[in-house]
Amino acid sequence: TGCPGTGMAFSRITVLDPPPRAISRGAAVMLGSLLTSLFLLHCLSDRCSRASPLKASLEDLRSQRTKRLLSGWDDPEPPSAGAAGGSARTQVPRESPGPSGRASPRFAGKLSPLGEGSKKLPQALIIGVKKGGTRALLEFLRVHPDIRAVGAEPHFFDRNYENGLEWYRELMPKTLEGQITMEKTPSYFVTREAPARISAMSRDTKLIVVVRDPVTRAISDYTQTLSKKPDIPSFESLTFKNRTTGLIDTSWSAVQIGIYAKHLDNWLQYFPMRQILFVSGERLISDPAGELGRVQDFLGLKRIITDKHFYFNQTKGFPCLKKAEGSSKPHCLGKTKGRTHPNIDPEVVQRLRDFYRPFNMKFYQMTGRFFGWDD
Numbered sequence: 001t002g003c004p005g006t007g008m009a010f011s012r013i014t015v016l017d018p019p020p021r022a023i024s025r026g027a028a029v030m031l032g033s034l035l036t037s038l039f040l041l042h043c044l045s046d047r048c049s050r051a052s053p054l055k056a057s058l059e060d061l062r063s064q065r066t067k068r069l070l071s072g073w074d075d076p077e078p079p080s081a082g083a084a085g086g087s088a089r090t091q092v093p094r095e096s097p098g099p100s101g102r103a104s105p106r107f108a109g110k111l112s113p114l115g116e117g118s119k120k121l122p123q124a125l126i127i128g129v130k131k132g133g134t135r136a137l138l139e140f141l142r143v144h145p146d147i148r149a150v151g152a153e154p155h156f157f158d159r160n161y162e163n164g165l166e167w168y169r170e171l172m173p174k175t176l177e178g179q180i181t182m183e184k185t186p187s188y189f190v191t192r193e194a195p196a197r198i199s200a201m202s203r204d205t206k207l208i209v210v211v212r213d214p215v216t217r218a219i220s221d222y223t224q225t226l227s228k229k230p231d232i233p234s235f236e237s238l239t240f241k242n243r244t245t246g247l248i249d250t251s252w253s254a255v256q257i258g259i260y261a262k263h264l265d266n267w268l269q270y271f272p273m274r275q276i277l278f279v280s281g282e283r284l285i286s287d288p289a290g291e292l293g294r295v296q297d298f299l300g301l302k303r304i305i306t307d308k309h310f311y312f313n314q315t316k317g318f319p320c321l322k323k324a325e326g327s328s329k330p331h332c333l334g335k336t337k338g339r340t341h342p343n344i345d346p347e348v349v350q351r352l353r354d355f356y357r358p359f360n361m362k363f364y365q366m367t368g369r370f371f372g373w374d375d
């Protein structure tokens with residue numbers, strides 16, 4: 001009646017004369033261990049986690065949320081090819097497949113052939129100004145082998161801050177040692193919270209602001225809105241609080257954004273002037289290589305982008321790249337850059353010039369650069 005005897009008897013019985021119940025128990029044990037081994041093998045090959053329907057649906061939800069957030073970007077210019085910039089050292093296709101296997105038009109980055117490098121938080125940002133020429137500057141900078149940039153506007157420090165720095169870092173292209181990660185979101189310049197938030201990410205962040213005559217900037221801004229909503233009131237009527245008294249409506253964002261001195265004051269509470277570079281939007285058109293030279297110096301990079309990279313496209317009326325980054329073809333910015341502006345009543349333009357003059361003077365004084373908007 002002892003245990004060993006029972007065991008022997010059991011094993012003998014199962015081999016020689018298995019009763020039906022013993023067979024099914026034995027088979028169940030074998031099947032169970034077989035299935036367990038298979039499952040373990042499956043997990044070792046890293047498939048079990050992906051096979052989990054719960055996890056899959058959580059990931060779907062997460063990526064859907066990110067997609068929703070990203071689709072809210074207001075840059076009307078879809079990144080021309082490949083949303084993230086790349087290195088000239090790594091001549092590979094501009095778009096890399098997203099998690100779905102398809103190239104994501106906005107954030108697809110140009111990876112180095114082995115996908116090496118790591119995603120880092122940006123060390124330099126183009127923070128403004130809206131309609132200043134920020135897209136042109138970013139597209140030109142991306143030609144530099146030591147710059148990698150997100151093409152779309154992440155709007156992290158204004159709209160998406162609650163997503164956290166990890167979310168932000170994930171948007172960045174991979175960089176190798178010595179390469180600078182960049183992004184541009186022109187609304188940062190006028191976002192009250194942006195300086196503190198960027199400083200909290202890193203006090204050493206280099207900031208670039210492309211500025212343009214505030215009057216033409218306002219008209220450009222209005223032209224963009226008009227292209228999306230053709231029914232809006234005229235520029236002239238939006239400019240004034242009261243047309244007869246000539247009181248300018250400073251709460252209209254097209255006017256507000258151009259009061260550069262006021263916005264700059266806010267940045268200077270958090271960043272020293274030496275960490276901010278002002279690029280002339282006008283010179284970026286008339287002498288792109290000159291402005292790019294200043295930017296490369298500011299970023300501590302070798303002056304690789306020179307005159308040789310640009311040609312003036314007569315049809316477009318703007319400088320274009322002889323070879324776009326990662327390509328051998330000439331490249332101009334898209335149709336939404338360099339729009340024809342509507343004619344504005346010259347009296348209204350003059351009234352705006354008078355309005356901006358003192359702010360411009362203050363801005364020249366603060367930056368130590370004369371931008372020549374009030375000649």
Ligand SMILES: Nc1ncnc2c1ncn2[C@@H]1O[C@H](COP(=O)(O)OS(=O)(=O)O)[C@@H](OP(=O)(O)O)[C@H]1O
Pocket residue numbers: 075076129130131132133134135136186219220221223281284285318319320332333336337338339340
């Ligand atoms: N090389 C080149 N090609 C085309 N356009 C150029 C270029 N350099 C500067 N610009 C000027 O850029 C203006 C658009 O500015 P942004 O790119 O900052 O606009 S946005 O805030 O991102 O919407 C855009 O304004 P509009 O002319 O009003 O369309 C251009 O004047």
